[in-house]
Amino acid sequence: MESKWLTWAKELQSIAQAGEHYSKDKFDIERFNRIREISVEILNEYTDIDNEKIRDLFCNEKGYQTPKVDVRGVLFKDGKILLVQEQIDNKWALPGGWAEYNLSLKENVEKEIFEEAGIKAKAKSIIAIHQNSKHSERPSAYGVYKVFILCEYISGEFIENIETLKSGYFTLENLPELSLGRNNRSQLEMCFNWISKDERETQFD
Template sequence: MQLKWLEWAKQIQAISQNGLAYSKDIYDLERFQQLRDLSIEIMREYADVESEQIRALFANETGYATPKVDVRGVVFRENKILLVKERLDGAWALPGGWGDIGLSPKEVVVKEVWEESGFEVEAVRLLGVIDKKFHNHPPSPFHVYKFFILCNIIGGVAKEGMETMQVAFFDEENLPELSTERNTEEQVKMLFNYLRNPGLDVFCD
């Protein structure tokens, strides 16, 4: 669940980002920059990450601060779920990634599943939208909404991508080590519940 220090750091970062985007007074801009620096120091102190790495992340964020969107494809075959092994951490995740400007969530998920698994899919329906802070993910500098979209395979074959090193289907009782930055065991099991009960309403935090 969300750590209090992380929540405070994100709120300070959002306030400073909004202030830097809309303030005109040079003294206010200086104060908002000081707030941004403070949020960086909090992250560095507790997350064991170099200040320059955090500063680079935050410096790329301009304009009004809003949550990021992570879109994940939910693909079942023979009562097993499609997962890809991530090159970054060697653990398994639902295929997906950040939402792209100019693409709808369905278009993003179709693209991501193809690039990461080799399967052509059609996006069928939204299963859930979660706020990452309510779930057991590791600390992240960003506030993230995660979209889970059910997809059907219409072509292609299992094939690793630039960011993935293996593609496989798993049943609910034999899940591999999951990439908890991307998805948790609780979330994957929730998705299996949709497989058993397709009439369930969309889950939303």
């Protein structure tokens, strides 16, 4: 479960963000600005990130705060799951990333698989929608819905790109080092278990 300090900081940030946007009274706006500063100070106290960077990452939106959406493409071949090696940390993950605001879930995941693995795929079913803080030990400044989508291979193979180093198919027993901010072993286990069932229901929190 998410640390209480992070939960409190994110809630304060959400209250401040909405308050700044909707308030008309200049004194109320000043109070909400201070609440936002407190949320930044909490994050700075418990992490090694400086205040300016926290403001850029954590306080860069306006209006009512809603969760970000992270899409992850799940593609199997001969009982193995497709993973890509991330440029940023050299670790492995399901192809995916933040959803583009102007694309559907289907379009987003198909785009991510093509960009990161060079594969043209067709999105078929939603395996799960996770509230990330309930399934990850890695803290996040954002509320995140992580959507795992089963996809079907159509054509293509890995091509060099700016996001990933290579791709490969892995069994659950032979997983490489995972990029834990993107996915963890229990989430991959969920995908393997889901595909093995005759009756499949979308899991969600």
